[in-house]
Amino acid sequence: MTSKNLIKPYGDTMNDGVMQLAFTLPVENSARAKKAAEVYLTKLNLVDVAISSAKKLTDGFTYFVAFARAIPTLNYDEIEATEVQIKEMNFYQINALIKEKINRKLVIIGATIGTDAHTVGIDAIMNMKGYNMDYGLERYPEIEAYNLGSQVPPETLIKAALDYKADAILISQTVTQKDAHIRNFTEFIEMLEAEKLRNRFIIIAGGPRINNDLAIELGFDAGFGPGTLPSHVASYVANKMVERKGAQS
């Protein structure tokens, strides 16, 4: 890497490094507590630390808001993150693409797995009504969509995917406490691999704490996070299917 694009947090002047922080220390509010907060931030390599507010939460706990300047710079050119590559296509274009290039309906099955009971996210993608004025997959004439709902065990989802001859499986996870989502996603992929089914489907992860990097790392084809529209998912699946078909012929 030769190019350099050095950056730092921005307050009101380029490279001033200003950051805003909020945190609690398990000490009684006092001059010493404020000093401790300040010293702690300097240990984080911050300078010009100003403790702007210190409030007692309860006996032995104090909440601080602080401003400080960061020292290190970062070469932005060295930062890489993936985003799902999707062609922005609308409802009509996607249906036309499937009809033309695949010449049969795509089957997409989705569920929230594990003990997670959150369905609003997967419903937003799959149900007729859709999300933010963008029709859901059930509305697509060229897509057969099956939403199994929540708290679905992985084996049930896999069995249903085989029964419906699904092209793609959508999995939603909202609860992330104690890494519940990682465990559930991993369990699902491992079960598929054990049954030698991993390559049969396009597997997509989604949810408020999901990004593409994480999904790829866990062995998924793609990951979608907050603000995803059904057409993003439909476009991704349709184009991926066209690509796979091209590769076969």
Add this chain to the structure above:
Amino acid sequence: MAKINLDKSQVETVKTIAKSIADDIQKFVDEHSTESVERTVLRLYGVDGVDEDKTPLPNKIIEKLLAEVGLNEGVSKYFAKAMVLSKRDGQTTAELLDQNHISFKDTLSVLDVDSLKIEKDLSKKAIHALDNTYNKKLKKQIECPVPPTPWKYLIVATGNIYEDRVQAESAVDSGADIIAVIRSTAQSLLDYIPYGATTEGFGGTYATQENFKIMRKALDKSMKKRGRYVRLVNYSSGLCMSEIAACAAMEDLDMLLNDSMYGILFRDINMKRTFVDQYMSRLICSRANIIINTGEDNYLTTSDAIESAHTVTASQLINEAMGINARLKPELLGLGHAYEINPTVENAFLYELAHAQLARELFPRSPLKYMPPTKYKKTDIFFSHAMDTMFNLASITTNQGIHLAGILTEAIHTPLMQDRYQALDSINYVFNIAKNLGDEIEFKAGGFIENRAKTVLNETEQFLIKVEKMGLMTSISNGLFAGIKRPIDGGKGGPGVIKKAPTYSNPIMDELKKGGKHDQ
């Protein structure tokens, strides 16, 4: 207090329809019991504890009863007869039954006259315990007065009861009037109550009698320190509704989340099971002076808050009617609703005020449970805090009863100690600066707010008429509530519903049906 000009006769009409819907369900309830109701009887008779596999004794005894003689006559009589044979107390008798020293078949030889006295004794003691918690709480409320409404309701949810205790104390220090310990994910689907103090849960802390005790003790201490009564809340929902109510009563809890339909719709629990369980749980709440909190706010997490506002009102009316059937006074009905309108809607605040004021006027004596915005909360904590501030204003203006604190990190994680502080800071600020706003303003006759409230009431009436015609069970199976269809005989826990025999005996329930001590 600002008022909307509601049509009094229409209010009466909707209440009458709701009563007819509830009475129809009550007929079914009166003819049935459930495994969980029978376990509740055992718990109230003093049976507690678990075996090496952590299976609670009440579960084991009911399973044994089912296997040996069936459940249709209820556990009360058989258990009393087992006590005649054992000549020991309830707990020891339960242990002897569990170790198969006594079989329920042996009890068939005992005469009813001999067991009747024991049954009476046991139930008298149980009722006495419920009256005792009622009195104890009342006494505490004299020492530490109940703060004015809206009461500030904060949650703790670390999964570890000892950590929860620290969080709860800090919340009380910052001004909380109510502490709810959020339950661990999916506990509602357990057909037993876990046992002992617990330190590991997902998204919350297990509801166990020991955990109730630990938190109650901590709050009693905080309460004294602050000179203000602090209420403790848990969940009487799921497959163990009435059992939890019994445990909660024994540990002096003040409130329970308890809805006649939530478990059916959102946890896919069998509806017959839920209807029977909710009745028993509410009878207990009534006697033990526990405020129930109903779950109408949940409808709005899956349906649109403007389009479906009337389903919230309709459900409140049904919950109220069923609550009255279970002898709950209006003061014990924390009927739920929520501030969940999409924040990008023009005049969303006016809609919110209309909905909140409508609830206030329909249930003037009830401490309404008002939920903050959650669904449209985004991860931008600063905007989230601004939304909560407006919610606080709506609540104080319409004098809600139980005010759930909106938390700025709602879309991110369960609250940190500092998040709760931030929430209370805004609540305290708004409740103080706008204390009497509701007394000063009037809603313009024929204006937006009044019209909106009337529209919702009209839609509610139409909706209730439909439900009454269909019957509540069929309505739910047709997806009328929250757009979720639940078949009448589907869902979890269905096999645990029991048809009562003519010889069914449950003296505790008979006594509770007469109403709270306070009403007699």
